[in-house]
Amino acid sequence: MDDSSPSPLVGKPHPAACYAGMVPLRDPLPLELHVPNPPHRPGASPILAPFTEQPGDLPRPDTLAPFDALRDHATGLVRVLDDQSVASGQWNPQLTAQQLRHGLEMMLRVRHFDTRMMAMHRQGRVPFHVTSRGEEASAVAGAMAYAHRDVLFPSYRQPGLFLVRGMPLVAMMCQIIGNRFDHTLGRQMSVHYSWRAGNVVSISSPVGTQWPQAVGAAMAFAYRGERHVVGVWSGDGTAAQGDFHHALNFASVYRPPCVLHVVDNQWAISTHRSLATGGRTFALRADAYDLPGLRVDGNDFLAVYAAEQWAIERARRGGGPSLVELVTYRCDAHSTSDDTSQYRADDEPACWPGGDPIERLKRHLVGLGEWSDESHAQLNSALDHEASATFEHAEAYGSLANPSEISPISMFEDVYVKTPDHLQRQFEELQSEAADQERLPPTVPFSKPQQRAVG
Secondary structure, X not given: OXXXXXXXXXXXXXXXXXXXXXXXXXXXXXXXXXXXXXOOOOOOOOOOOOOOOOOOOOOOOOOOOOHHHHHXXXXXXXXXXXXXXXXXXXXXXXXOHHHHHHHHHHHHHHHHHHHXXXXXXXXXXXXXXXXXXXXXXXXXXXXXXXXXXXXXEOOOOOHHHHHHOOOOXXXXXXXXXXXXXXXXXXXXXXXXXXXXXHOEOOOOOOOOOHHHHHHHHHHHHXXXXXXXXXXXXXXXXXXHOHHHHHHHHHHHHHOOOEEEEEEEOXXXXXXXXXXXXXXOOOHHHHHHHOOOEEEEEOOOHHHHHHXXXXXXXXXXXXXXXXXXXXXXOOOOOOOOOOOHHHOOOOOOHHHOOOOOHHHXXXXXXXXXXXXXXXXXXXXXXXXXXXXXXXXXXHHXXXXXXXXXXXXXXXXXXXXXXXXXXXXXXXXXXXXXXXXXXXXXXXXXXXXXHHHHHHO
């Protein structure tokens, strides 16, 4: 058989296919790969259009309204505070002055915490940090709307969730340092907090993993007939991950009681939000899953609380999940390992039309006669002192310059209810080696911290 002859196993194209490519295209457009560009690059003069949406534009429907009744809410913008920080419209949650002052204090506490951690990082006293400047309302107002029995799955830019749920500031700082008061025993990366007492699940580095976990937890509550609600948060970059869509599909099919948040802060590290979706909004994706979508001014404390309250009530009443997009802006770098001057205009944060959530809530309280510039200055001073003193307290349990000892024995803890035999043998072997090491005289004339630095 001639090797050059076609194999009888190779099929021939259908005759119709031979003519398909010969049909001329009618008015073809240029064919090219579309790669979106961010609105401003370094050196540019940023211009961001103000919000055209106003409080009162969108009605507040019943919490069991059909999903398609909220299509306008997925493309519009739920607002309560106008540009003068005056509250109006059906979405006004009518919070008391005490609740508003509490929210303001918690947002300011988050900001002073971030400021202190960034300063300590520059001094080499903190290994890594992620700030949330400009996004405090999305976490603080959100957490305040949940009941304590509800379970929260945050991302790494929601420290406000932990503070609202009662995690001590010193515990968060010790986790960042990784000292002996770190309740994760140094097993987690810095800023990967968890707070079991407050029903806040541990943060994880791989973005998006918390989405199917959160929906699964909500499915368990529904299966057991418990009216608990699960909240999950992530950034806009995570909305391009498969886990995001897997979770939405499970949420759409099984209708568990959960609220799904995309915190659209415009940037995923150095990648602009335009690379995370080709659609108009992230909230509009809910329509494909027959879920209600809400697009919310994420720097409007009252609007965030109101949207959260609506979605939580819907879930608790048995109406199923909601997708909430919180439109905000990441004012700082992605982390202490990032340099924004390489990819965005320097003045862009100051041009954000949503403004500063802390200043907006402050102006609202002043307008109500429930706050003043003097009160604000006093609170700022007190929280600055609190952050400074708390960090000194945290370093007393171990610092980067004087690390505290965490026993290697702890690696066998917190994993199994009953330790398997092979791990039990390793545990006993390590105990024996540790005991022998303590009986040996030192062979290197250095203190323990110096040994660690040399070796």
